[in-house]
Amino acid sequence: MICDDDEGTALPFYRLYRRVKKVWPEARRKFAGISFVDDRYLFGIQASDFVASLIRLEATEQITGEKYDYSSLYKALTAVPDKHEKYLMNIATAIANKDKMLATAESLRDRYKEALAENTEEQQRIREIRSNHEATGKRSSRSHQSGAGRGKSRQTGKAEG
Numbered sequence: 001m002i003c004d005d006d007e008g009t010a011l012p013f014y015r016l017y018r019r020v021k022k023v024w025p026e027a028r029r030k031f032a033g034i035s036f037v038d039d040r041y042l043f044g045i046q047a048s049d050f051v052a053s054l055i056r057l058e059a060t061e062q063i064t065g066e067k068y069d070y071s072s073l074y075k076a077l078t079a080v081p082d083k084h085e086k087y088l089m090n091i092a093t094a095i096a097n098k099d100k101m102l103a104t105a106e107s108l109r110d111r112y113k114e115a116l117a118e119n120t121e122e123q124q125r126i127r128e129i130r131s132n133h134e135a136t137g138k139r140s141s142r143s144h145q146s147g148a149g150r151g152k153s154r155q156t157g158k159a160e161g
Contacts, residue, residue, distance in 0.1 A: 001017070001031055001033065001034045001035070002034075002035050002036075002037055002042070002044075002045065003034065003035070003036050003037075003045075004036070004037070004039050004045050004049060005036040005037055005038045005039075010036050014034065014036075017031065017034050051077065054070060054073060054074045054077065055074075055093050055095070057070060057071075057074070058071065058074045058093070058095060059095040062095050063095075063097060078093055
């Protein structure tokens, strides 16, 4: 993760980064490192700052109704490209208030419950298939393997005589 080396935001953002890694186990794997760079030397940081500013302005308009001068630029950046347009990536954003976030959380909860139910049904079908398979006397291919090479010790005969 690369951040703008801004004196006012670098330290708070580093603290946020550390906190996220502590409370979200998946973040430990996904966030390998953090770096701060002067945007005079890494122009991509300037571009990301610019896009982030547009998103903040759009969010402010959606939440408070306060208009801004660059809404047409925001719409152009977030529009789905036409088929004839060549593009490297598509930018998508989501701006949500409390009600939208709650609705999203409820929708995700419902989808999760559906997926769990489907998984439970699938697991039940698997158990039934295994049970039927065992009842017919069929054995898995592993059980047909001989004992050779499976850690059994050799018996050595004593010399007669």
